[in-house]
Each structure stands twice: as structure tokens, then as C-alpha cells.
Amino acid sequence: FWSKEMSEDVSSLKAQLEEKKNEIAILSRKLAQLEKGQTSAPELHHKVTSLNPLTEKPALSREDILRYSRQLLLPELGVRGHLNISKTSVLIVGCGGLGCPVAQYLAAAGIGRLGLLDYDEVELSNLHRQVLHGEENQGQAKALSAASTIKRLNSSVECVPYHLQLTPDNALQLVQQYPHITSVVAIATSSNNVPTRYLVNDSCVLSGKPLVSASALRMEGQLTVYNYQGGPCYRCLYPVPPPPETVTNCSDGGVLGVVPGIMGCFQALEVLKMASGQGSSCSQQLVMFDAQDSRWRSIRLRPRQPDCAVCGEKPSVTRLVDYEAFCGSAATDKCRKLNLLSKDQRITVQEYKCLLDTASPHLLLDVRPLVEVDICSLPFSLNIPLSGLAERKEDNLLLLRDRISQLKQQMAGDCQPAVYVICKLGNDSQTAVQVLEKMMSGSELSNFTVKDVIGGLMAWATIIDPTFPQY
Amino acid sequence: MLPACGDNMAAPVRIILEFGGGAELLFDGMKKHHVTLAGQEQPWDIKQLLVWIQRNLLKERPELFVQGDSVRPGILVLINDADWELMGELEYQLQDQDNIVFISTLHGG
Ligand SMILES: [Zn+2]
Numbered sequence: 001f002w003s004k005e006m007s008e009d010v011s012s013l014k015a016q017l018e019e020k021k022n023e024i025a026i027l028s029r030k031l032a033q034l035e036k037g038q039t040s041a042p043e044l045h046h047k048v049t050s051l052n053p054l055t056e057k058p059a060l061s062r063e064d065i066l067r068y069s070r071q072l073l074l075p076e077l078g079v080r081g082h083l084n085i086s087k088t089s090v091l092i093v094g095c096g097g098l099g100c101p102v103a104q105y106l107a108a109a110g111i112g113r114l115g116l117l118d119y120d121e122v123e124l125s126n127l128h129r130q131v132l133h134g135e136e137n138q139g140q141a142k143a144l145s146a147a148s149t150i151k152r153l154n155s156s157v158e159c160v161p162y163h164l165q166l167t168p169d170n171a172l173q174l175v176q177q178y179p180h181i182t183s184v185v186a187i188a189t190s191s192n193n194v195p196t197r198y199l200v201n202d203s204c205v206l207s208g209k210p211l212v213s214a215s216a217l218r219m220e221g222q223l224t225v226y227n228y229q230g231g232p233c234y235r236c237l238y239p240v241p242p243p244p245e246t247v248t249n250c251s252d253g254g255v256l257g258v259v260p261g262i263m264g265c266f267q268a269l270e271v272l273k274m275a276s277g278q279g280s281s282c283s284q285q286l287v288m289f290d291a292q293d294s295r296w297r298s299i300r301l302r303p304r305q306p307d308c309a310v311c312g313e314k315p316s317v318t319r320l321v322d323y324e325a326f327c328g329s330a331a332t333d334k335c336r337k338l339n340l341l342s343k344d345q346r347i348t349v350q351e352y353k354c355l356l357d358t359a360s361p362h363l364l365l366d367v368r369p370l371v372e373v374d375i376c377s378l379p380f381s382l383n384i385p386l387s388g389l390a391e392r393k394e395d396n397l398l399l400l401r402d403r404i405s406q407l408k409q410q411m412a413g414d415c416q417p418a419v420y421v422i423c424k425l426g427n428d429s430q431t432a433v434q435v436l437e438k439m440m441s442g443s444e445l446s447n448f449t450v451k452d453v454i455g456g457l458m459a460w461a462t463i464i465d466p467t468f469p470q471y
Numbered sequence: 472m473l474p475a476c477g478d479n480m481a482a483p484v485r486i487i488l489e490f491g492g493g494a495e496l497l498f499d500g501m502k503k504h505h506v507t508l509a510g511q512e513q514p515w516d517i518k519q520l521l522v523w524i525q526r527n528l529l530k531e532r533p534e535l536f537v538q539g540d541s542v543r544p545g546i547l548v549l550i551n552d553a554d555w556e557l558m559g560e561l562e563y564q565l566q567d568q569d570n571i572v573f574i575s576t577l578h579g580g
Contacts, residue, residue, distance in 0.1 A: 194578060242546075245535075299552055
């Protein structure tokens with residue numbers, strides 16, 4: 001007979017052993033996952049290469065059925081629809097605020113292949129909306145960062161990350177590779193500059209692919225499916241590009257991250273409907289989302305235009321052209337640099353720093369909008385937004401006159417007071433100098449010298465004061 | 472007896488003007504404007520409406536909104552939730568209670 005103590009020892013040992021076994025199982029699983037992850041880490045492509053055909057799945061595995069059971073149960077989708085999705089290749093142009101949710105939901109739904117194209121690296125200011133990238137991915141190619149996250153979500157999705165810029169030389173070759181097996185291919189674009197939009201559109205028309213296009217800015221979003229089932233293309237709607245000075249991008253205008261998130265999810269939805277065989281209902285439709293008023297609006301668009309330059313009856317665009325020349329702007333999302341003033345009307349941030357160091361009397365006029373001044377400003381600056389100057393708002397002019405006459409009193413003799421105009425990047429400040437000079441010649445203001453600071457506060461932050469915030 | 476309006480004088484037209492996609496920034500950030508266009512002999516069309524907007528609502532930088540006698544490229548005009556191309560563009564004659572939307576295409580992402 002075992003004593004009572006002995007039998008207690010035995011059961012305690014058994015329990016401990018069981019616990020250790022569980023620990024070993026967890027560790028083995030972790031190890032296997034890591035090893036699998038390392039071997040299947042997506043390889044970054046720096047140029048367009050030809051891809052192998054997707055390996056076609058003849059039927060669903062037991063694991064597939066478990067994994068996708070909730071969408072298999074949808075009568076609109078079913079097994080056939082799901083298999084169609086798993087045979088579909090999608091090229092996503094831009095792994096930003098729209099591209100991230102598009103890739104995420106397509107991967108989760110079991111898409112066959114995702115081409116992830118972006119020529120940028122992950123920056124801290126991307127993270128509020130580009131939800132596939134994490135803090136540890138800063139400095140990494142966006143395409144690779146997105147592909148790694150997608151792989152963790154669904155390892156059966158084939159990811160092809162492209163770290164390159166889409167150009168007239170590589171776009172057609174790239175676009176033609178999507179699809180491989182089914183005839184359904186969607187190109188989701190979140191490219192946010194005008195030349196790239198025309199380039200992607202023309203590539204889709206010339207290779208017969210639908211384009212699921214969306215955009216988001218501030219608190220608004222827009223979505224249209226172009227070149228689909230006989231519907232219009234982007235050029236049918238916008239035969240002439242907008243003047244470059246009317247185009248606002250996210251770094252100028254701001255955007256609430258969830259707005260591209262919603263629009264990107266909407267793009268993923270339309271791609272899945274097309275891929276599964278249900279078809280998109282957004283051809284010849286513009287869907288607009290106003291996040292402020294929580295309002296969706298669907299607009300009936302013009303049909304395909306017979307005189308369209310690329311998809312019309314007698315197209316003049318039969319191969320890709322120079323889109324930067326066509327649009328009069330660069331195919332980049334970076335900000336434009338204006339050159340409105342002569343050299344002697346401008347000073348560098350270094351020169352301005354000297355003025356400060358020598359305590360030279362002057363007025364620093366910050367012409368950014370109030371919302372930006374709230375983010376950061378130089379403490380001794382006077383803020384009058386450019387719009388207030390341009391509209392000659394009376395209280396703004398009064399303030400300016402006051403400060404200039406104060407400055408005059410401080411100065412000895414009949415020296416002209418100096419005003420230096422600053423903004424974020426050195427574009428608005430040039431316009432402001434022109435506005436002020438006009439007011440002086442119209443004697444709305446007494447005379448003073450006025451110059452702008454080249455490169456604005458962001459140049460100040462990079463060159464003079466690294467503790468000054470950048471945005 | 473009160474003097475009657477001229478026989479061929481049309482009644483004033485009340486319309487709702489909307490601006491979106493950033494176009495509202497040219498109009499003090501106001502997205503929606505309830506507008507009454509005075510009665511005139513000829514019916515109001517979009518071409519005349521553009522002139523009216525320039526005179527009455529648009530204060531600064533008209534080149535960001537109009538080009539020649541039409542809207543600038545990149546602005547889509549919607550008449551009662553349809554692309555104006557389907558409705559006759561500049562020649563469309565305004566009806567009472569029409570909803571006219573000017574939407575600037577977005578380029579962010
Ligand atoms: Zn077209």
C-alpha cells in the first residue's frame with residue numbers, strides 16, 4: 001500500500017510533468033513558426049521580373065474549410081467563389097493608407113497573389129494610417145514591411161513586394177502579369193499623384209484590366225471602378241489633368257487615418273466581388289464618402305466616351321507616354337517647390353539664425369494656418385495666416401501695422417524695418433511676400449523690407465534646431 | 472392694381488449648391504449653400520450659374536475654380552446626383568430645388 005503522502009506526491013509529479021509537456025509543445029510550435037517564417041520571408045523585387053503561374057488549388061483542404069468557413073457559408077460566394085478568389089492575382093499600387101487595408105482584407109479572404117508596389121520607406125508619420133507597418137519597420141521598404149505583415153496573417157498568400165517606381169517603361173510589363181489563371185484582375189490604386197493616376201489608368205486600358213481606384217483626403221473619400229464591363233476609364237472622366245497648383249496631397253492637407261482605412265476596405269470589397277465572380281457595382285459610378293457628416297453618396301457617371309484618348313474609338317494614346325510632361329507635374333508625392341521671388345528677396349535659415357544671434361531688430365511673420373501654428377511655432381513669431389493677408393482682413397492688417405510701427409520706434413534713425421516671412425516649406429511665404437509688397441505699393445502699409453525664409457520651418461528644424469518638431 | 476411682372480418673366484429659382492473634395496475651401500469652408508437666383512427672362516443655365524457663383528460666392532483665386540466659361544479640369548459637376556455630362560453640361564437649365572454639386576477630385580491616399 002502507498003501511504004497517503006506518497007500518492008499525493010505521485011499526483012503532484014504527474015501534474016508537473018503534464019505542465020512541462022505543455023510548455024514543450026508551446027515552445028516547439030513557436031520554434032516551428034519562426035523557422036517557417038524565416039524561410040518564407042518575401043524577397044524584395046527591385047525590378048519587374050516575370051512570375052511563375054499561380055499553383056492552382058483543385059479543391060479546398062480540411063484546413064481551408066475551417067479557415068474560410070464563415071465566407072464559404074455565404075450563398076453569394078460559396079466554394080466556387082472562394083476558389084475563384086484563391087486563383088486571383090491583384091496588383092496594389094502604393095502600400096499606404098489605402099493599400100494597407102486593401103492588402104490586409106484580400107489576404108485574409110485568401111487571395112492567390114498580391115503584388116505590393118511602393119518606392120518609399122516607412123516613416124513615423126505613416127503609422128497613423130498605414131496599418132500594416134509597425135514602429136520597428138521604420139526605414140524599411142514599405143513593400144517589404146507590408147509583405148511581412150501579410151505573410152504573418154496568411155502564409156498561403158503569395159506576396160510579391162516591389163520596391164520601385166511605376167514608370168512608362170515598366171508599368172505595362174508589370175500590369176500584364178496580373179492575372180495568371182482567371183481573367184479577373186483588379187488593380188487597386190492608392191497612388192496619390194496625378195501623373196501616376198494617368199499612367200495606371202492607361203496601363204489598365206491597354207492591357208484590358210479593371211482599375212479599382214480610390215482616394216482619401218482630410219475627412220473625405222472617393223471610389224470608382226474604371227475600365228470595367230464597358231464602363232468609362234479615368235481619362236473619360238478627366239480628359240485634361242488638373243492644374244498642378246490645385247492638387248493637395250496628404251502632407252499638405254492632412255487626413256484622418258480611418259478615412260483611407262474605410263475607403264481601402266471598400267476597394268477590397270469591390271475586388272473580392274469581382275474576383276469571386278459576382279462583379280462590382282461601381283462601374284460608371286462615383287461613390288463619395290463624407291466622414292464629417294457620415295454620408296455616402298453614389299453618383300451616376302457618364303458612359304465610356306467615344307472620343308476618349310485611350311479607350312475611345314480612335315485612341316491617340318496607344319502606348320504609354322510621358323505622364324509628367326502631360327500633367328505638368330512630377331510623379332512624386334513630395335511637395336512642389338515654388339520659385340516666385342528673386343534671390344535678394346529671400347534669406348536662408350542660416351542667415352536668419354545670424355540675425356537672431358546678433359539681435360538684429362525685425363519681425364518674424366508666420367503665415368501658416370492656425371491649425372499648424374498650434375502644432376509648433378517659433379515663440380517670437382507673429383502669426384497671420386496667408387488667407388487673412390490675401391483677403392486683407394482688417395484686424396490682421398491692424399495687428400501688422402501696429403507691430404511694424406513698434407519696430408520703427410525701436411530702430412535708430414530712418415532705417416527701414418525688416419519683416420521676414422516664414423511658413424512650413426517656403427512656398428506660401430513667397431506668395432505672402434508678394435501680397436505684402438502689393439499692399440505697400442497700394443500704401444495700405446508703410447514701407448519696410450520684406451523677405452521670405454527659404455525652406456521654412458522644416459528647413460529650420462533640419463539645419464538649425466533638431467529639437468524643433470517636424471510634421 | 473399692382474404692376475404685374477412681365478409675362479415672360481420666370482419665377483426665382485431656389486437651388487442647393489454644394490462643394491466638396493476641397494472645393495469648399497474656396498468658399499470659406501462652407502460645403503452647403505441655399506441659394507435663390509432672381510427671376511429673369513431666360514431660364515437659368517449652368518453657364519450663368521458659374522458667372523453668378525464667381526460674382527457672389529467666390530472671393531479669391533477664381534482660377535482654382537473656373538477656366539474660361541467652364542469649371543477648371545479636375546472638378547466634376549453633379550446635377551441631382553448625376554454626372555453633368557449626362558444632363559447637357561453648361562446648357563442644363565436649372566429647375567427649382569435642383570441640387571448642384573462641385574466636387575474636386577481627391578489625390579490623397
Ligand atoms: Zn476612356
